[in-house]
Amino acid sequence: MSVSALLERLKGVRITGTGQWSARCPAHEDRSPSLSVRELADGRILVHCFAGCGAVEVMEALGLGWSDLFPEKLEVDEIQRIPTSWALEVLNHEALVVGICASDIASGKALSELDAQRVCEAAGRIAMIAARTHER
Numbered sequence: 374m375s376v377s378a379l380l381e382r383l384k385g386v387r388i389t390g391t392g393q394w395s396a397r398c399p400a401h402e403d404r405s406p407s408l409s410v411r412e413l414a415d416g417r418i419l420v421h422c423f424a425g426c427g428a429v430e431v432m433e434a435l436g437l438g439w440s441d442l443f444p445e446k447l448e449v450d451e452i453q454r455i456p457t458s459w460a461l462e463v464l465n466h467e468a469l470v471v472g473i474c475a476s477d478i479a480s481g482k483a484l485s486e487l488d489a490q491r492v493c494e495a496a497g498r499i500a501m502i503a504a505r506t507h508e509r
Contacts, residue, residue, distance in 0.1 A: 392412040398422045401424055418442040427480070467495040467498045
């Protein structure tokens with residue numbers, strides 16, 4: 374999902390900097406903007422509610438999954454052809470996916486079926502890149 378598509382679903386959106394916005398959080402009764410939205414150079418979208426709502430709660434309130442915060446998925450063949458520096462970026466991205474899921478599970482939140490599938494894909498990509506690293 375693009376950041377502009379996400380911002381269209383939010384209320385009270387204000388630009389706070391280059392690639393950064395604030396808005397009212399859709400996951401709770403928000404009278405003033407407590408949600409921060411940031412688009413990273415690689416297309417990832419970060420959301421943070423300063424009132425304490427989790428990213429998954431925010432996305433579910435918008436009718437979306439947290440996987441909508443990440444750019445298009447990479448195909449296996451694409452991962453096998455990428456340079457080492459980019460492989461590190463993919464590892465970082467996939468580790469973030471796993472970390473978000475682990476945080477949600479640790480706080481007692483159940484993963485949706487879509488989120489569980491996505492974390493399995495992330496684990497598979499991490500294992501694949503690790504295996505490719507050992508082959509070089």
